[in-house]
Amino acid sequence: MGKTQSKLTPEQLTELQNITYFDRKELQQWYRGFMNDCPPGVLDKEEFSRMYKQFFPFGDPTPLAEHVFNVFDANKNGYIDFKEFICALSVTGRGRLDEKLRWAFQLYDIDGDGTITYNEMLTIVRAIYKLTGQMVKLPPDEDTPEKRVDKIFALMDRDKNAELSFEEFKEGSKQDPSIVQALSLYDGLV
Structure with missing residues (x-):
């Protein structure tokens, strides 16, 4: 899912529904937002840190953002694609306590x-x-x-x-x- 495409295929939607706590509509909305913010279809560490700074303008989020990036980047290729992003967001935002x-x-x-x-x-x-x-x-x-x-x-x-x-x-x-x-x-x- 690191390749740029305008929307998720039905197969991708089904796969993501099966491995996250999001429904089809939510997945499509998140995908549109992700592609809008990350037109190449992936986030690198620098862009991820920049996004973190928007959430934490009063401190220095860079060191933590780098560590969080490493956990989001499940395949350890130096980029976060949409699947990695939405899976991590699913666990941290909606996962059961043991998953968190x-x-x-x-x-x-x-x-x-x-x-x-x-x-x-x-x-x-x-x-x-x-x-x-x-x-x-x-x-x-x-x-x-x-x-x-x-x-x-x-x-x-x-x-x-x-x-x-x-x-x-x-x-x-x-x-x-x-x-x-x-x-x-x-x-x-x-």
């Missing part, structure tokens, strides 16, 4: 090895803090990325091995919903 948790885990698991290290978590939390800038007042025990990650690991790292498995992440996120709340930024879009 899996997506969030992929965001924090930067190297994709199936675990989140302290440094990976710190990288993403720093990016989130840059994104929000001075717009969010944080409690003293979370006013730096390091304090926040220390708190997360104290809560989630049950076996104290300095990395989080998906199971630890999932259980910990149920105790601290703010871990996944970042995904709610897509709720107004879908």
Whole structure:
């Protein structure tokens, strides 16, 4: 679906309906908007970051946008086509909690090895803090990325091995919903 075409074929619509939480009409509307914003039919990292800046004008969204881009880019070819875009939007905006948790885990698991290290978590939390800038007042025990990650690991790292498995992440996120709340930024879009 990376090739430019004016509308989705019936086969593409059926496939996307089967793998997303969108109906045919919504898929067609999203496709028109995507093609209007991305005439080549794909988003590169730079364009994706530019779009993020529109949503977060008061902070620096670039570091987080780069990590989110990497999760959206399911086939890792350096571009987000419509199928990748709508599948990610479907999960983050309308997915079940377990799907959102899996997506969030992929965001924090930067190297994709199936675990989140302290440094990976710190990288993403720093990016989130840059994104929000001075717009969010944080409690003293979370006013730096390091304090926040220390708190997360104290809560989630049950076996104290300095990395989080998906199971630890999932259980910990149920105790601290703010871990996944970042995904709610897509709720107004879908």
